[in-house]
Amino acid sequence: MKVLVVGGGGREHALVWKLKQSPRVAEVYCAPGNAGIAQIAHCVDIKADDVTALLTFAWEKRIDLTVVGPEAPLSAGIVDVFNDHDMAIFGPSKKAAEIEGSKAFAKDLMQKYAIPTAAYGVFTEIEPALRFIDELAANGPSGAGCPCVVKADGLAAGKGVIVAADVEEAKDAVRSMLEGNAFGDAGRRVVIEEYLEGEEVSILAFTDGDHVIPMVSAQDHKRIFDGDQGPNTGGMGAYSPAPVYTEELAREVEKTVLLPTVQAMKAEGRPYCGVLYAGLMITAQGPKVLEYNARFGDPETQPVLMRMQTDLVDVIESILEKRLSQQSVDWRSDATVCVVMAAGGYPGDIEKGKAIAGLGDALPSVEVFHAGTASKENHIVTAGGRVLGVTAMGPTIREAIDLAYQQVQRIHFDGAQYRKDIGRRALERL
Structure with missing residues (x-):
């Protein structure tokens, strides 16, 4: 069996390391990989979000299974594209990957199906967001609802979350995302949540x-x-x-x-x-x-x-x-x-x-x-x-x-x- 791992980080190195232990796996490729992965697999100079190039490579090399590591190609629909060409690939579809790609979607899903999560609001405009922060503060214990959490709605490489210690820090975070373009397109919509202790x-x-x-x-x-x-x-x-x-x-x-x-x-x-x-x-x-x-x-x-x-x-x-x-x-x-x-x-x-x-x-x-x-x-x-x-x-x-x-x-x-x-x-x- 030939396996392709998409990505080039520590997670992908661990995936390659684990997949190579399978007696069923003859060759492992990784795109783009890194210097450590290159010591145990064939690294391919294709970016993880270049879906077309990845499909072409998998087709030409007759890859039997593709395993996707990072979130960007999943949100870009790599699984749908591979499935359309009858290429076996492991990961959720583009519509399913929205559970990570949009924090607002995930919060709305949890609210609709009674999955336990923090109280929240979703905003694209600054003034309603600032009022919501004031409401959280007023309704918190002893009238102090902060800290609260401000999240960029989209993918921000794990960095689009700000735990604000007070009201002003929370408001500054909202302004930096909605006005200051702090996280690019990922921050054009924000999710504001109550802070959870634990x-x-x-x-x-x-x-x-x-x-x-x-x-x-x-x-x-x-x-x-x-x-x-x-x-x-x-x-x-x-x-x-x-x-x-x-x-x-x-x-x-x-x-x-x-x-x-x-x-x-x-x-x-x-x-x-x-x-x-x-x-x-x-x-x-x-x-x-x-x-x-x-x-x-x-x-x-x-x-x-x-x-x-x-x-x-x-x-x-x-x-x-x-x-x-x-x-x-x-x-x-x-x-x-x-x-x-x-x-x-x-x-x-x-x-x-x-x-x-x-x-x-x-x-x-x-x-x-x-x-x-x-x-x-x-x-x-x-x-x-x-x-x-x-x-x-x-x-x-x-x-x-x-x-x-x-x-x-x-x-x-x-x-x-x-x-x-x-x-x-x-x-x-x-």
């Missing part, structure tokens, strides 16, 4: 449009600095499992979130097949949905796939053939931790072209997944904001954390930054 958890699930198999839990670390300080990023690390996510909560989320979401999408004429990601807040009132993603999360995929024992190709085929109910998925009991090493300046203006040392010195039970890397004059150099995802597995979360940071200490590049507290919440609970 602990976040990421739940990814396989679904064939009717049935759901949840994956093991993970917790992402969005903020750039330790202690969840600083601006949001695409993710500075993740670990699995998340102790906050008990078996009881898992049953509740499957019953009140995952299955109802899949059923709602089917009822709306948007059957959802692929990986459904639910970002949850575990509140005192129970789990509530913060957001959906229409694909594997990044960096959650790295620790989650390290724990997956079942052949990923088998699971994907069971979804494409609508027989997920007959498929089982097994997981290792070990814990896994991913620490992201980012470029200097991230998540703002980043430094590229910095030589990376220490990549050939991996400890046992550690995988160094490349994200923003490139090859230059026989050296691997930085080429993006998130550069590497150092991912370790151990019998306990503490051992996995220690192993991941031991590996991080062996890798060097100018300006490298990373959080020192990945997994902290897990240790506090344990």
Whole structure:
């Protein structure tokens, strides 16, 4: 079997790594890939959102299965195009991917089908948005509803969410999106939500449009600095499992979130097949949905796939053939931790072209997944904001954390930054 993975980040490196373990896979291609992926697969110089070129390549190479990593090609309709040409591809259709492509659509869907989420409003004009922020503040505890959350409606690479500490910061966020073009087209419409107190958890699930198999839990670390300080990023690390996510909560989320979401999408004429990601807040009132993603999360995929024992190709085929109910998925009991090493300046203006040392010195039970890397004059150099995802597995979360940071200490590049507290919440609970 020939497999094509679309994308070039840490998630795609993890997908290629996992797919290559299948005895059924003979060759793996990745478009565009990165320097790490190039060591284990054939990288192809095609951008992830160039749907026409990807289709042509898959047709000419007689690719048996295409697996889509990032959200942009899904929102552009790559699955529909491949299906129209009878090419097997894993991911939701363009209409189904709108669950991530439009936060307003997702919020309206949850409200219509009584899926638990935060109170919200959707706005394209500034004055009504500002009044809504004042209403949230007035109706909050002791007349102080902020912090509240301001989100760009469209795709913003994980950075279009601002948690405002007070009313003025919330209003400034609205102005920067609707007037200042802070996130381009993605911010021409904004979603304003009440702030939810609790602990976040990421739940990814396989679904064939009717049935759901949840994956093991993970917790992402969005903020750039330790202690969840600083601006949001695409993710500075993740670990699995998340102790906050008990078996009881898992049953509740499957019953009140995952299955109802899949059923709602089917009822709306948007059957959802692929990986459904639910970002949850575990509140005192129970789990509530913060957001959906229409694909594997990044960096959650790295620790989650390290724990997956079942052949990923088998699971994907069971979804494409609508027989997920007959498929089982097994997981290792070990814990896994991913620490992201980012470029200097991230998540703002980043430094590229910095030589990376220490990549050939991996400890046992550690995988160094490349994200923003490139090859230059026989050296691997930085080429993006998130550069590497150092991912370790151990019998306990503490051992996995220690192993991941031991590996991080062996890798060097100018300006490298990373959080020192990945997994902290897990240790506090344990």
